[in-house]
Amino acid sequence: MGHKPVLAAAAIDHLVWDRDGLYIDGTIGCGGHAGLILERLSPSGLLWGFDWDRAMLERVSAVLRDASSRLRLFHAPFSRIGEHLASEGIRAHGILLDLGLNSAALDEPDRGFRYSAPDAPLDMRMDRDRLETAGDLLKGCSEDELARIFAELGEARRPRAAARAIVDARVATPLRTSGDLVRVLQRARAVPGGPAELSRIFQALRLRVNRELEDLDLFLEGVSEWLVPRGRLVVISYESLSDRRVKSLQRPTGEAGGHARFRKLTPHVLRPDRDETLDNPRARSAKLRALERMD
Ligand SMILES: C[S@@+](CC[C@H](N)C(=O)[O-])C[C@H]1O[C@@H](n2cnc3c(N)ncnc32)[C@H](O)[C@@H]1O
Numbered sequence: 305m306g307h308k309p310v311l312a313a314a315a316i317d318h319l320v321w322d323r324d325g326l327y328i329d330g331t332i333g334c335g336g337h338a339g340l341i342l343e344r345l346s347p348s349g350l351l352w353g354f355d356w357d358r359a360m361l362e363r364v365s366a367v368l369r370d371a372s373s374r375l376r377l378f379h380a381p382f383s384r385i386g387e388h389l390a391s392e393g394i395r396a397h398g399i400l401l402d403l404g405l406n407s408a409a410l411d412e413p414d415r416g417f418r419y420s421a422p423d424a425p426l427d428m429r430m431d432r433d434r435l436e437t438a439g440d441l442l443k444g445c446s447e448d449e450l451a452r453i454f455a456e457l458g459e460a461r462r463p464r465a466a467a468r469a470i471v472d473a474r475v476a477t478p479l480r481t482s483g484d485l486v487r488v489l490q491r492a493r494a495v496p497g498g499p500a501e502l503s504r505i506f507q508a509l510r511l512r513v514n515r516e517l518e519d520l521d522l523f524l525e526g527v528s529e530w531l532v533p534r535g536r537l538v539v540i541s542y543e544s545l546s547d548r549r550v551k552s553l554q555r556p557t558g559e560a561g562g563h564a565r566f567r568k569l570t571p572h573v574l575r576p577d578r579d580e581t582l583d584n585p586r587a588r589s590a591k592l593r594a595l596e597r598m599d
Contacts, residue, residue, distance in 0.1 A: 309336030310540055310587045314574050315400060318594035319538045320344045325397030328352045330382030330523070333406040335364035341400070342371045352396075354378045354385060356431035356514075360406060381431070383522035386530045398536035399527065403520070403546050405430070405510065407586060417510060419502040422483025428506075428513045438509045442479050447471045457517070457545065458508030466494040466505060482506075507543065520549055527553075528565035533599040537566065542589045547573070550593050566595035 309315070315337055319327065323346040329338045332353030341351055351374060355361050361377050368375055378388060382401060389395060409430065410417050416427040416438060426439035445453070447467045454463035469492030470479065479485050486502060495501040511517060527537055541547035554568050574592040581588045 308584045308587075309340065310402060310584065310590045311574060311576055311580070311592045312337060312340055314592055314594070315402070315538050315540065316340050316344055318569050318592075319398040319400050319536050321534070321536060322397050324348045325532075326350045326352065326394065328354065328385055328396045328399045330354045330385060330399055330401045331403060332364050332377070333357075333360050333402065334408055335367045337400060337402060338364065338375070339368060339371075342368065342374060345374070347374075350374050350376075352376045352378065352385075352388070354380055354382050356381045357406065357409060358432065360408070363408070381519045383519045383526070385523070386526045389530050395532045396530055396535060397532055398538070399531065400538045400540075401520075401523070402540045403516070404542045416482055417506070419482055419486050419499075419506050422481060422486065424482045426479060426482060426485060426509075428510045430514050434514075436513060438513050439478070439480065441509065441513060442470055442485065443474060453512050454505055454508050456508075457511040458504035458506075460504045460508065461496060461501060462494050465492055468492070469494045511545070517545060517549070520546055524549060524553055528597055531597045533597060535597045536569070537595045537597070538592065540590050540592045542591075547591050547593070554593070554595055565598060567598055569594040569596055 320341060323344065327341050327345070327349070329341060329351060332338050332355045338351060338353050345351065353364065353375060356379065358379055361379055365377055385399065405417060409415055413421045413424050414427070416424040418424065426437060426442060428438040450467035450470055451463045454460040454466050460466060466489055469488050473479065473488040479488065489495045489502070489505065495505065531537065539550045541550060553566050576587040576590055
């Protein structure tokens with residue numbers, strides 16, 4: 305996800321159709337895709353990069369410093385791309401989203417994204433300017449609310465048992481670390497199947513802490529207005545909740561949730577091949593959709 309850009313060739317080939325245009329990487333992360341977009345553009349082509357994780361922007365501005373005259377970085381969620389375009393009175397030729405978490409953030413032990421780093425605080429904020437952490441959620445949410453988060457955002461197998469275990473445990477002591485959460489869930493037998501089930505619980509918390517699906521919904525509502533006619537939208541998703549939302553953009557008018565402002569550029573969703581998943585296991589669940597805005 306971070307160091308090795310996922311589905312890089314397909315993403316860039318579908319995104320860049322006018323080498324002099326303005327392109328936006330809405331999830332610039334470590335700048336893997338961004339560097340390749342800049343290489344593909346002509347000297348007058350421009351790239352804007354968004355990320356809500358300030359640490360990523362600091363890193364990427366160093367990595368891509370040679371291109372600084374053609375690159376602008378924004379510390380903002382991608383749902384706010386439209387505001388920045390409108391303030392300049394322009395539209396983009398293409399927008400790329402490579403959703404979810406950066407591998408660099410995942411590997412930072414103090415950020416709490418991994419269930420396998422037991423001493424990490426339960427943080428999980430991608431934008432550290434926000435206040436609410438995973439620990440706050442686990443402390444403040446009712447049992448019903450937690451069960452709903454685990455069911456809807458993690459498709460967990462025993463969401464109610466997980467929620468009840470947390471609510472019971474926090475009466476005695478607050479949950480402070482990833483290890484505390486894992487122990488509570490395991491003791492209550494709320495995570496049958498072990499690692500896969502823990503990943504679902506952790507995914508659900510991360511999606512909720514960062515309100516990732518809400519941001520994606522706002523983005524998808526606005527994006528057709530942010531692109532020039534024939535402008536491209538390329539989205540790489542790693543879980544089905546996001547992918548389903550992106551897919552709904554390409555439905556014909558009349559179908560529930562259909563917008564019909566986009567046509568598909570590939571008949572099917574694109575997946576990494578075996579070599580890529582062997583080389584980069586985090587690419588395994590990736591799905592790429594490439595769409596074109598209709599006139
Ligand atoms: C999978 S990584 C992107 C990796 C990047 N394509 C590369 O090649 O290095 C996703 C990045 O998007 C950011 N991100 C996720 N959701 C976001 C949102 N709604 N708004 C802004 N940034 C977001 C994360 O902080 C993370 O740095």
